[in-house]
Amino acid sequence: MKITVASGKGGTGKTTVAVGMALALQADGNRVTFLDCDVEEPNGHIFIKPDIQKNEDVFIDVPEINLEKCDFCGKCSEICAFNALLVAGESVVVFHELCHGCGGCNYFCPKGAVTLIPKKIGTIEMGTAAEGLNFAHGQLEIGVPLSPPLVDAVKKKQNGGITIIDAPPGTSCPAVHTVRETDFCLLVTEPTPFGLNDLALAVEMTRALDVPCGILVNRAREGWDIIDKYCKQNNLKILMKIPLSREIAGAYSKGIPLTFLDKEWGVAFRRLFRDIREMVESERNNRHQW
Numbered sequence: 001m002k003i004t005v006a007s008g009k010g011g012t013g014k015t016t017v018a019v020g021m022a023l024a025l026q027a028d029g030n031r032v033t034f035l036d037c038d039v040e041e042p043n044g045h046i047f048i049k050p051d052i053q054k055n056e057d058v059f060i061d062v063p064e065i066n067l068e069k070c071d072f073c074g075k076c077s078e079i080c081a082f083n084a085l086l087v088a089g090e091s092v093v094v095f096h097e098l099c100h101g102c103g104g105c106n107y108f109c110p111k112g113a114v115t116l117i118p119k120k121i122g123t124i125e126m127g128t129a130a131e132g133l134n135f136a137h138g139q140l141e142i143g144v145p146l147s148p149p150l151v152d153a154v155k156k157k158q159n160g161g162i163t164i165i166d167a168p169p170g171t172s173c174p175a176v177h178t179v180r181e182t183d184f185c186l187l188v189t190e191p192t193p194f195g196l197n198d199l200a201l202a203v204e205m206t207r208a209l210d211v212p213c214g215i216l217v218n219r220a221r222e223g224w225d226i227i228d229k230y231c232k233q234n235n236l237k238i239l240m241k242i243p244l245s246r247e248i249a250g251a252y253s254k255g256i257p258l259t260f261l262d263k264e265w266g267v268a269f270r271r272l273f274r275d276i277r278e279m280v281e282s283e284r285n286n287r288h289q290w
Ligand code: SF4
Pocket: 065, 069, 070, 071, 072, 073, 074, 075, 076, 077, 087, 092, 108, 109, 110, 111, 112, 113, 114
């Protein structure tokens, strides 16, 4: 079971929820892996405090042009969807920071002038935490703007059992790569117009990716029902609410997981997981019938 915890924007409390659910399920005797795919700004480790036992560098293959073989036909530049190659007169410029490492230029070059060389884009750190929780996070190399290949590499570190994935905020490529091909996406939002605007975009993303989703309202306040109304209109289920609370904000600022604050949060996160599992199973049954 792979559950992504995502949000349309940063600062909604997505990591608090992902960490809370992972720790609560591990404490209940499950085999759990926590993957932090927010590779530009990973912060799950601040709460989980894993013992890092292994590092792995992640590379993509970028082109190097042999000008002695090249006849400057421009084919490589034409086929590169990311504008990472420019052929001008008798020179070929490679913009490594734009290259996605697809290998197309190497494949299509008629002169065999393109060699692919590895370029480091980041590192994955792996380890274990409280009660045997498996942990991995990616850290993007400074100055590298290309996070999707690193996100994909972190996702490969799942280890069977239950995988909780902390997604990058937003709905652009890194978030899409994180959410796709998972069993469920829990969307964390807050009851404000900004929260609603970004939630609506995130819901569209999960629908486009065909991943079932449910909603968690963080910093919920009495009478602030903008998300409730939206969910009702759009046939979405609110699975949990976390109240706006000075105590919770204080714990967050000190890197204390909710489950350490009060054991009732462990109960709540396990209930949340049960509800998600029921939704996933019912979705699978519906698809099977079709
Ligand atoms: S496709 Fe090959 S031969 Fe043509 S410009 Fe690119 S590197 Fe040179």
